Amino acid sequence: MQTTMASTSRIRSLASGESLQRLLALGALVILLLFFSVIAPNFASLENYRNILTATASNGLLATGVTFAIITGGIDLSIGTGTAFTSVAMGIVAVNWGLPLPLGLLAGLASGGLVGLVNGLLIAKAKLPPFIATLGMLYVTLGMAQVLSDVHPIYFTDPQPALQDFFMGKPIAGIPNIVWVMFAGAAVAWVLLNKTVLGRYTFAIGSNEEATRLSGVNVDRWKIAVYVVGGLFVGLAGIVLASRSASAQPSQGMGYELNAIAAAVIGGTSLAGGEGSIVGTLIGAFLISTLSTGLSVDNVPQQFQYVITGLVVIGAVWLDILRRRGRS
Amino acid sequence: MKLTRIIGLAATAAIVASACSGAAVTPTAAPATQAASQPAASSDSGAASAYTPPTDAGAAKGKTIAIVSKGEQHAFWQAVKKGAQDEATKLGVQETYQGPANETMVNDQLTMLQNALTNNPAAVCFAALDSKAAGDLLNQAKGKNIPVVGFDSGVDSTIPVTTVATDNIAAAGLAAQKLAAMIGDSGKVAVIVHDQTSQTGITRRDGFVAEMKNHPNIQIVSIQYGAGDHQKSADLAKGIMTANPDLKGFFGANEGSIDGILDALKETGNTGKIFAVGYDSGQQQLDAINNGAEAGAITQNPIGIGAKCVDAAVDAINGKTLPKTIDTGFYWYDKTNINDPTIQAVLYK
Known part of the structure; x- marks a missing residue:
């Protein structure tokens, strides 16, 4: 117990450093927003800011979910293609079986939770390295999505128009509901990470897994829980993606995991574990979509967008390293 | 130390800034010498006769046509892009061209279409990866009175004013x-x-x-x-x-x-x-x-597909009525005519 206390207090002391990284990310976001507002003629419009919010929704959810795994010192590569699996599961329940839409949404969440559970069991019980376990699940989920859908998109348009009508509906401030889903998901994640025992153990495992185990914490169980939480967020992201295109796309998602991990890293989550925050991750996700929307509105070709996004990720981590060096 | 951090941040922003300003320049297209050569109507090719492309941009002059394609990297799409750029230069309109990295990226393509609409272009040309997935955004385009020209494969909607494709x-x-x-x-x-x-x-x-x-x-x-x-x-x-x-x-x-x-x-x-x-x-x-x-x-005729979608967009901006589909033509080629300039112009490696 003493060790837990010790590691908890260590986390507290880290908090100030984390908030600095968050501040840097926020500063970069503001600079980017100002920069694009000046150089891109149609960037500074309410409509475009709404578009940035909309474009952030799925990546924001994936990044929020994967932040937990990264804080434990793990990783989850299955979250991108996991969205193909969860949205196909939604489609099968709500379209192919013709069941009510809420059951479809539930199926989306449950299938995400299932993927997370398998990831957690492989990592905590079978002792596979998280990178390998979730890399395997990246292919399994993509393959399962294609097997279950027979490699055909499942369209919600006709049998379940309510999916797009509701989630892309804009009752508040002209912002689509998928954005509010992201904010609600992030709020829940913030509470989980900062106010519950799950969050405390997430940080503790990432700071010193052995010490946490020796202090009597059932590390395996909490690790599984962390990946299940990540999986539920994959389910939410699947709902968001399916709502945007009014379809479950069985080949989608390859590469989304890297965008999500980049968002978390930009927001100050350390791949070494023990550090990270939901607010930082969200800022990171906004930074990425501001960048891609800004470059796109400014008609910068895709190939340059990749280069620039890469440079921003490198820049963000480099700043993080400078900060650590300054601290020690 | 604090100073180093600020310098670092500024450097990052500067990299972004310089990269943008360098790339944001509208590409100066090569002289449109053999742009959109009309396929000759013979038994070895098929070409549209119902549609006469505009020779003048009219009210569309200087306006922007946003093209959202299925891809950008593949040789076929590069040819489509070239056709569109050359035709735009010829008619004196602006064009922008974007496409996702591969043909499974349906949601990424929708984001591109959304970003294109943000710029309030005079018209949009859209080759849907999934012809049924873009309904919401097509409605947005309709709401903003931006005409949509479908190309390559049809868009499953009544909103596009025409579809430019191979028969x-x-x-x-x-x-x-x-x-x-x-x-x-x-x-x-x-x-x-x-x-x-x-x-x-x-x-x-x-x-x-x-x-x-x-x-x-x-x-x-x-x-x-x-x-x-x-x-x-x-x-x-x-x-x-x-x-x-x-x-x-x-x-x-x-x-x-x-x-x-x-x-x-x-x-x-x-x-x-x-x-x-x-x-x-x-x-x-x-x-x-x-x-x-x-x-x-x-x-x-990928070059023709690009050129004709710009043509159709110009006509749509000028309020002309367009046929439901515009055939961009095709050719039969074999050992005997593979080196003909007309054929060479539409082949890709």
């Missing part, structure tokens, strides 16, 4: 005619198609089958689907040859399908014994046609 039924029919002539109008043939769900897969298959109905002594023994994958298509082709030792001809409905057929013919020593007819171009197919392994192929 695949007629093109595949021409391939069938050619193959029928080669085998003396009788015998067994087989077809390998990329898939049975996409517009191009369905129409090319149906066009070929429909034309073969006019040749009662020709029997289509098998139609198989190889996902446009070389190896899978090759395995399917080998299976068909095993089952039909007297097979006389193959039709491959896209680049991957015909490449697979060519591999299978080579591996079984049937090159030159069984006639192979293909679609589109690409290095392997061009080599095979030059050395006689492939009898000939249909090529679409």
Whole structure:
């Protein structure tokens, strides 16, 4: 117990450093927003800011979910293609079986939770390295999505128009509901990470897994829980993606995991574990979509967008390293 | 230390800034010398006659047409892009061109379409990866009174003012005619198609089958689907040859399908014994046609697709009524005419 206390207090002391990284990310976001507002003629419009919010929704959810795994010192590569699996599961329940839409949404969440559970069991019980376990699940989920859908998109348009009508509906401030889903998901994640025992153990495992185990914490169980939480967020992201295109796309998602991990890293989550925050991750996700929307509105070709996004990720981590060096 | 951090942040921003300003310049297109050459109407090609492209931009002059394509990297899409850029330069309109990295990125393409709409272009040209997935954004375009021109494959909606595409039924029919002539109008043939769900897969298959109905002594023994994958298509082709030792001809409905057929013919020593007819171009197919392994192929007109979608967008901005579909034409090419300038202009490697 003493060790837990010790590691908890260590986390507290880290908090100030984390908030600095968050501040840097926020500063970069503001600079980017100002920069694009000046150089891109149609960037500074309410409509475009709404578009940035909309474009952030799925990546924001994936990044929020994967932040937990990264804080434990793990990783989850299955979250991108996991969205193909969860949205196909939604489609099968709500379209192919013709069941009510809420059951479809539930199926989306449950299938995400299932993927997370398998990831957690492989990592905590079978002792596979998280990178390998979730890399395997990246292919399994993509393959399962294609097997279950027979490699055909499942369209919600006709049998379940309510999916797009509701989630892309804009009752508040002209912002689509998928954005509010992201904010609600992030709020829940913030509470989980900062106010519950799950969050405390997430940080503790990432700071010193052995010490946490020796202090009597059932590390395996909490690790599984962390990946299940990540999986539920994959389910939410699947709902968001399916709502945007009014379809479950069985080949989608390859590469989304890297965008999500980049968002978390930009927001100050350390791949070494023990550090990270939901607010930082969200800022990171906004930074990425501001960048891609800004470059796109400014008609910068895709190939340059990749280069620039890469440079921003490198820049963000480099700043993080400078900060650590300054601290020690 | 704090100073270092600030410098670092500024450096990052500066990199972003310089990279942007460098790339944001509208590409200066090469002189539009042979842009959008009108396909000559002959028995070896098919071209639209119903649509006369504009010679002058009129009210559209200087306005921007946003093109959201299925891709940017592939040679076919590069040709579409060139056609669009050259035509835009010729007419004096601006164009922007974007496409996702691969054809599974449906949601990423929707984001591109959304970003394109943000700029309030005078018109949008859109080649949907999934013809049913863009409903919400098409409604947005309609709400902003931005005309939408569909291209390459149809958009499943009433919103687009026209669709600019190859008449695949007629093109595949021409391939069938050619193959029928080669085998003396009788015998067994087989077809390998990329898939049975996409517009191009369905129409090319149906066009070929429909034309073969006019040749009662020709029997289509098998139609198989190889996902446009070389190896899978090759395995399917080998299976068909095993089952039909007297097979006389193959039709491959896209680049991957015909490449697979060519591999299978080579591996079984049937090159030159069984006639192979293909679609589109690409290095392997061009080599095979030059050395006689492939009898000939249909090529679409990607440059024409790009040019005509700009034409249609200009007409739409000027409020002209457009036909429901605009055929961009296609050509039959083989060893005899592969070096013709008209053909060379539409082939890609």
